[in-house]
Amino acid sequence: MKEIELKLQLDAVSAEVLGASNVLPEQWRTVQQRDLYFDTADHALAEAGLSLRIRQSGSHRTQTIKRSGSSEAGLFARSEWEMPVTTDGPVIDGSSPIHALLGEAVEDLIRVFEVEVTRRIWDVQDGCTNIEVVIDRGTIRAGDRHISICEMEMELKSGQPQALFDLARKLGGATPVRLGVLTKPERGNLLRQAQRAVVKAVPMPLEDDMTAAEAFQVIVQACIKQFRLNEDLLLASRSPKPLHQARVALRRLRSAFSIFKPLLGADAYELREGLRDLAGALGPARELDVLLRRARPGPLRDRLQTEREAAYDRVEEELGSVKARALMLTLVEWVQYGSFIVNPDLDETRTLSVRAFAGRALSRFRRKVKEGGRNIRRMDDVARHELRKDAKKLRYAADFFALLFDGKGEKVRQQNFIVALEAVQDELGALNDLATVPHILDRLALADHPEAPALLAGGTKKALIAAAADAHGSLIDAGRYWR
Known part of the structure; x- marks a missing residue:
């Protein structure tokens, strides 16, 4: 029964x-x-x-x-x-x-x-x-x-x-x-x-005999579970770790929508926008947590701590709203009964084997990262931020589909690819800090504080750009383990 x-x-x-x-x-x-x-x-x-x-x-x-x-x-x-x-x-x-x-x-x-x-x-x-x-x-x-x-x-x-x-x-x-x-x-x-103080993502239990639609359901359900468990831990502790992992779960969810875009219908757009808004509401608190880790004891740190408590108050208010609570419920309903399950126009993609779909998705995002990083030394901060987002999506796709490519030869090549991709993400992340931290401090009216420079990530912009370009080249040289 x-x-x-x-x-x-x-x-x-x-x-x-x-x-x-x-x-x-x-x-x-x-x-x-x-x-x-x-x-x-x-x-x-x-x-x-x-x-x-x-x-x-x-x-x-x-x-x-x-x-x-x-x-x-x-x-x-x-x-x-x-x-x-x-x-x-x-x-x-x-x-x-x-x-x-x-x-x-x-x-x-x-x-x-x-x-x-x-x-x-x-x-x-x-x-x-x-x-x-x-x-x-x-x-x-x-x-x-x-x-x-x-x-x-x-x-x-x-x-x-x-x-x-x-x-x-x-x-x-x-x-x-x-x-x-x-x-x-x-x-x-x-x-x-x-x-547990925090709940991190676990490997997705995808199997070769799954369809693309079945894999998408498994991934979305796992991400919802990760978010809700960290949400409860966050509300109970107001701790940085569950806040960070709740945001990670939301990013993974949004990335899943991008990765599986060929499978999804128009009704997915509103849900993805809802996830974006919710993740955005948690963003300022996460930014303050990062700055507090870098701040030395003193007046600046005290001010950041006060701002952090206010930001966490706003996070609790947002998570308790009818809109946020209804979003998770609607998402669970949609992933089981949404149009992508029944739309005859999507039959070919929906019934595609997950391994075949994974190969296409990984190739698509690798191509975006490859082409987007060609002029990494000359592009502006906005373009580098877009490249960083594409690299994150490629990383999440690699994580989602990891167990599908765990053959003897595939596993070694997959590990080499992930190491190279992590290096790209690290360098682009440091560059993003250089670009965004001044704006955060300006928003808090702290840009002119004498201790503000200590909050910036280490390394000069020129050196970080050179390191990002080298890391990008190593990633492209790593090749595709899914072929």
């Missing part, structure tokens, strides 16, 4: 607001649930995308095995297997995907964490559409660690998936809710690990 579920994140106050709102029916039911999750000591199930749970509700126990898709964010379409059980121990027979995975090692399954929640349940019906809405409030425990949870899940029982998003938008209009990107098994597994 396949379940389609949309997950939203909210706090206790928002949960009470929704419970009292007219968006949900007046009638609901409440149940107490205890979920026991099992895995091997080396996380074999989690690494295979499987979860094993025994749920106790009253005197009834149900064992559920779920298989998740790759890089999901918010919308979960998962296969599941259920059966009644009589004890807190798992029952694994020959028909189970866990038995196929572990074989005799099923004896190694242990209880790894448990979840206790009070669940409020609403049945929302509209014509042929039936959606079960639940709000779970409770605790996840793993050994001596525990965290409180408050989350909403909406499961489509009948009707079209778009109805989930329509309802989510109504709920978001009643009180602040955000797209949820972690399942309870993922939360429990994270609880068993050291607390």
